[in-house]
Amino acid sequence: MIAAGGPPSVFAAAAATSTIPIVAAGFSDATLTLVGNINHPQGNVTGFSTFENAGMFGKRLELLRELVPSAATVALLSHPGDAVDSGADVKDIVASARALGMTLSAMTAENDAEIEAAFKAATDERADALLITGAPFFTVRHDRIVALAARYHLPAIYSWREYAAAGGLIAYASSLTAVWRGAGQYVGKILSGATPGELPVQQPTTFELVINLKTAAALGLTVPPSLLARADEVIE
Helix, strand or coil: CCCCCCHHHHHHHHHHHCCCCCEEEECCCCCCHHHCCCCCCCCEEEEEEEEEEEHHHHHHHHHHHHHHCCCCEEEEEECCCCCCCHHHHHHHHHHHHCCCCEEEEECCCCCCCHHHHHHHHHHHCCCEEEEEECCCHHHHHHHHHHHHHHHCCCEEEEECCCHHHHCEEEEECCCCCHHHHHHHHHHHHCHHHHHHHHHHEEEEEEEEEEEEEHHHCCCCCCCCCCHHHHCCCCCC
């Protein structure tokens, strides 16, 4: 069997085989098309969703507005190979920003040089804050991205707790730990004889709001008490 994390890996595995069971730890709305019926997957793929969709990015924009009330222009950094790109999701995120009175500047990066170039472009365009997608390409480079945000003095909101733990300002998403633990349980069930069709695609039930107070102070930001009260973890 195959265990895959993130939409690019899931699509690659599904393209390689239609018979070997695949457990995905990172379904997006796009990859849900591989299963047909989430309650009874029709192919060889099942797993756990991270709920990374336009609605989640709308929630992150709301949190960003609460933390940085003066933010009028927000740069969105996405990866061309990820589910959130130049399609409907980005259009929906732009609409969410507009509803909050923000202007969204969308940019992409698919290598290390382009990541740094995107930060420079965001600064040149006088972006007030930054929104990073949950693309695996960025996640494995979270230390570098957090360092660039500090260098360019850009308040940024991220998808995963790991960014805030590495010094990022704020993160909000489903728990990757919970998703991978569930995926591991599905792997065990399939190795014990279950089929993907017997295992429904699970939606996340655990979400994490993590705030790094040290980074907020370095950026000259005061975290509202109402936001601190809702945080699952505060890093000091």
